[in-house]
Structure formats: structure tokens, C-alpha cells
Amino acid sequence: MVKSYLMKVKAKKEKGCKEIQSLIPGYLSGNLNLRQAKDFTRHLKKCKDCREEIEISYLLDKGIERVENGETVDLHADMEYMLSNTENAILQLKQFRTAVYLIESTAVFVLIACVLMLYLF
Numbered sequence: 001m002v003k004s005y006l007m008k009v010k011a012k013k014e015k016g017c018k019e020i021q022s023l024i025p026g027y028l029s030g031n032l033n034l035r036q037a038k039d040f041t042r043h044l045k046k047c048k049d050c051r052e053e054i055e056i057s058y059l060l061d062k063g064i065e066r067v068e069n070g071e072t073v074d075l076h077a078d079m080e081y082m083l084s085n086t087e088n089a090i091l092q093l094k095q096f097r098t099a100v101y102l103i104e105s106t107a108v109f110v111l112i113a114c115v116l117m118l119y120l121f
């Protein structure tokens with residue numbers, strides 16, 4: 001019983017990792033949508049396996065190019081930098097959406113107020 005439950009949990013975890021790892025190319029080329037980027041960064045924070053996967057992909061994708069250009073590559077620092085950049089971008093997008101929402105609500109409110117004034121006076 002317990003064993004089959006644990007296997008199920010493990011299978012679920014692996015499925016999650018598979019999905020996340022399928023997003024790596026999109027992440028490296030900056031083509032994830034907000035939802036995907038959120039899931040991606042959240043998962044990578046706690047999953048060592050996927051972190052290793054993305055570090056390898058990153059190394060193959062960008063690292064070699066940078067080494068060829070004579071730059072030094074600090075893989076760990078680069079990853080931290082990229083992930084925190086993504087988190088900031090998500091945060092800014094959220095704030096932007098909140099601002100748009102507030103402006104829209106205010107506009108609707110002003111419109112209703114105008115209509116009421118027209119009727120009342």
C-alpha cells in the first residue's frame with residue numbers, strides 16, 4: 001500500500017520534471033508565457049535534477065559561445081541571475097496588470113459617475 005503510494009508520488013514528481021524540462025529550450029530563448037515561466041522558476045528553486053538539466057542546456061546553448069568569446073562562465077551565478085531576472089519580470093508584469101486593472105476600474109467608475117450626473121442634474 002505505502003509502497004504503491006510512494007511510487008505514485010514519485011511518478012507524479014517525475015512527470016512534473018519532464019514537463020519542466022520540456023520548457024527549458026523555451027526558457028533559454030525567452031519564449032515562455034507567464035504561467036509557464038512561473039511554474040518553471042518555482043520548480044527550479046526546489047528541484048535539483050531540473051536545475052542540473054537547465055545548467056547543462058544553458059552550457060551547451062550559451063556557455064560555449066561565451067567561452068569562445070574568451071569570457072569566463074560562472075554557471076551557478078548565471079543561473080541565479082537568470083532566475084531572479086525572470087522572477088522580477090513576472091513581478092513587474094503582475095504589477096503592470098494590477099495598474100491596468102486599477103486604471104480600468106477607475107475609468108468605469110468615472111463613466112458611471114458622469115452618466116449619473118447627466119441624469120440627476
Ligand SMILES: [Zn+2]
Binds near residue numbers: 047
Ligand atoms: Zn524537477
